[in-house]
Amino acid sequence: MKKLIIATRGSKLALWQSEFVKAELEKAHPGLEVELSVMMTKGDKILDVALAKIGGKGLFTKELEEAMLRGEAHIAVHSLKDVPMAFPEGLKLGVITKREDVRDAMLSEKYASLEALPLGAVVGTTSLRRRMQLLKLRPDFVIKNLRGNVNTRIRKLKEGEFDAIILASAGINRLGLSAEVNYFTPISKEVMIPASGQAALGIEIVCDAEVERLVSVLNDEDAIIETRVERDFVTILEGGCQVPIGVNAELCGDALHVKAILGLPDGSEMLSEAITTTRAEYASVGKALAQKVIDRGAKALLERAEQIALNEIF
Numbered sequence: 532m533k534k535l536i537i538a539t540r541g542s543k544l545a546l547w548q549s550e551f552v553k554a555e556l557e558k559a560h561p562g563l564e565v566e567l568s569v570m571m572t573k574g575d576k577i578l579d580v581a582l583a584k585i586g587g588k589g590l591f592t593k594e595l596e597e598a599m600l601r602g603e604a605h606i607a608v609h610s611l612k613d614v615p616m617a618f619p620e621g622l623k624l625g626v627i628t629k630r631e632d633v634r635d636a637m638l639s640e641k642y643a644s645l646e647a648l649p650l651g652a653v654v655g656t657t658s659l660r661r662r663m664q665l666l667k668l669r670p671d672f673v674i675k676n677l678r679g680n681v682n683t684r685i686r687k688l689k690e691g692e693f694d695a696i697i698l699a700s701a702g703i704n705r706l707g708l709s710a711e712v713n714y715f716t717p718i719s720k721e722v723m724i725p726a727s728g729q730a731a732l733g734i735e736i737v738c739d740a741e742v743e744r745l746v747s748v749l750n751d752e753d754a755i756i757e758t759r760v761e762r763d764f765v766t767i768l769e770g771g772c773q774v775p776i777g778v779n780a781e782l783c784g785d786a787l788h789v790k791a792i793l794g795l796p797d798g799s800e801m802l803s804e805a806i807t808t809t810r811a812e813y814a815s816v817g818k819a820l821a822q823k824v825i826d827r828g829a830k831a832l833l834e835r836a837e838q839i840a841l842n843e844i845f
């Protein structure tokens with residue numbers, strides 16, 4: 532194969548991620564040419580409706596997948612946290628890359644940390660997972676919806692609509708945006724458990740042995756293990772991307788630490804659990820942790836969370 536085509540969205544983060552993969556593949560395979568094919572997805576067009584309402588499934592990936600299935604592209608680079616578990620026939624998850632900083636971060640023009648925010652501070656996020664954990668820590672916060680790509684969200688912060696906003700550190704670091712705001716403060720995983728797959732890239736590929744061989748150089752074994760645990764946990768709970776579930780697995784040498792939280796978006800009811808095990812147990816620990824929360828009523832709690840989210844008028 533001489534030329535490999537990446538189907539990509541046109542947002543700055545999507546382009547950064549695809550350019551990164553292009554550069555890594557060209558470095559690993561001298562003589563290979565990698566080209567970006569930029570396209571609009573439905574999710575890029577609908578910016579005024581909360582994603583929880585329209586049902587986020589495939590919203591940012593459908594057009595890219597259709598291009599791959601038509602043979603017009605070979606791979607698509609996604610943030611793994613946005614990648615569903617199942618793929619259309621003919622496509623699969625071919626690569627999981629090394630993770631950036633997995634933590635969420637607080638961005639603010641005036642305040643250096645969550646603790647420093649005043650009573651009743653207005654905090655921007657549309658993620659139910661972030662809202663739940665913010666209100667658990669500080670029930671006085673006023674959580675206001677914040678949509679749009681990373682650059683749009685930072686612009687809204689700077690326009691003064693929010694005292695602080697919450698974004699993934701990974702996106703900010705990749706785009707080099709931390710200096711755009713006065714305070715960029717990663718939030719410890721003790722305070723806010725990240726989303727499944729956060730900070731890793733997932734490369735979706737056409738089912739083709741040559742394509743798979745070329746991209747496999749980007750696989751990271753620790754990221755594969757950690758995100759496998761996280762994705763197993765979410766799959767067993769049947770949680771879509773719009774449910775309030777935080778789950779994080781972290782390898783420290785041979786030790787594998789996993790913790791999770793789920794509950795109602797307003798933080799009024801929550802379940803959290805943790806397991807520490809060994810690397811060798813990775814294939815069963817996501818399921819084991821899910822079973823622990825299921826035994827404590829997780830399924831009913833998530834059903835209530837989903838009803839609340841769907842009924843909400845944003």
Ligand SMILES: NCc1[nH]cc(CCC(=O)O)c1CC(=O)O
Pocket residue numbers: 610611612613681697698699700701702728729730731732
């Ligand atoms: N849901 C949007 C999304 N998907 C991936 C990232 C960037 C970080 C990552 O790779 O996990 C973001 C932005 C954000 O949550 O702040």
